Amino acid sequence: MSQNPLLWDKKYTCPICGTVSPSKKVFIDKIRVKDYDEDLKPNYEGINPMLYSVITCPHCYYSALEPEFEQKVSPIYMDEIKKVQSELKVPQNIVFSAERDHITAILTYALATLFYKAKKQPCKVAEMYLRMGWLYREISNTENELKALAHALVSFEDCFTNSYVDAEKEPMILFYLGELSFRLGKFEDTKKWFSMLVNNYRNSTSFYAKAGKDRWQSIKDQLK
Numbered sequence: 001m002s003q004n005p006l007l008w009d010k011k012y013t014c015p016i017c018g019t020v021s022p023s024k025k026v027f028i029d030k031i032r033v034k035d036y037d038e039d040l041k042p043n044y045e046g047i048n049p050m051l052y053s054v055i056t057c058p059h060c061y062y063s064a065l066e067p068e069f070e071q072k073v074s075p076i077y078m079d080e081i082k083k084v085q086s087e088l089k090v091p092q093n094i095v096f097s098a099e100r101d102h103i104t105a106i107l108t109y110a111l112a113t114l115f116y117k118a119k120k121q122p123c124k125v126a127e128m129y130l131r132m133g134w135l136y137r138e139i140s141n142t143e144n145e146l147k148a149l150a151h152a153l154v155s156f157e158d159c160f161t162n163s164y165v166d167a168e169k170e171p172m173i174l175f176y177l178g179e180l181s182f183r184l185g186k187f188e189d190t191k192k193w194f195s196m197l198v199n200n201y202r203n204s205t206s207f208y209a210k211a212g213k214d215r216w217q218s219i220k221d222q223l224k
């Protein structure tokens with residue numbers, strides 16, 4: 001197979017087992033966002049960089065988002081990580097370092113959720129489920145999209161309630177708490193979260209605070 005000119009190989013060292021392996025990256029100047037869905041899912045022209053955002057070790061299957069994959073993992077979480085790894089059943093024929101189709105990419109996100117759970121990072125778990133939902137949307141698998149979004153909502157609630165959320169991230173989390181509640185038909189919660197976003201971040205310059213204001217207006221019109 002000839003090399004896809006939009007992709008290049010970067011080598012990563014697994015912080016758990018030490019395996020060095022390549023993974024594809026999209027050349028940054030080849031990434032083009034065409035538009036966004038109402039939940040701010042980006043739609044790309046040509047190649048979708050979301051397919052390559054998670055790095056998966058081909059040896060032990062440890063998985064994390066690209067910028068943090070090589071970061072050392074605290075020994076506190078090691079027992080939990082080993083337990084996850086001992087229970088994994090990953091199909092042998094999947095090559096994570098090659099060009100990825102949606103199904104392979106979804107598997108990398110599913111693996112990443114397990115490891116972020118093991119590392120007690122519910123906000124990251126939520127983001128992984130959200131992106132899984134988006135990838136299912138791109139292949140028109142609505143049933144699995146909604147399942148992933150429902151998991152994302154539970155994890156965003158866990159993130160918001162039980163973990164430290166820095167002020168910069170809070171508008172994004174409130175936006176998705178509102179948006180996912182709406183998509184899953186929980187209209188009381190939709191109101192609660194969007195009101196919190198709109199009221200607490202009235203004068204904020206945050207992208208999500210601004211987008212949330214418009215989105216909440218349009219949802220209110222739909223709910224009338």
Ligand SMILES: [Zn+2]
Nearest residue numbers: 014017057060
């Ligand atoms: Zn590994």
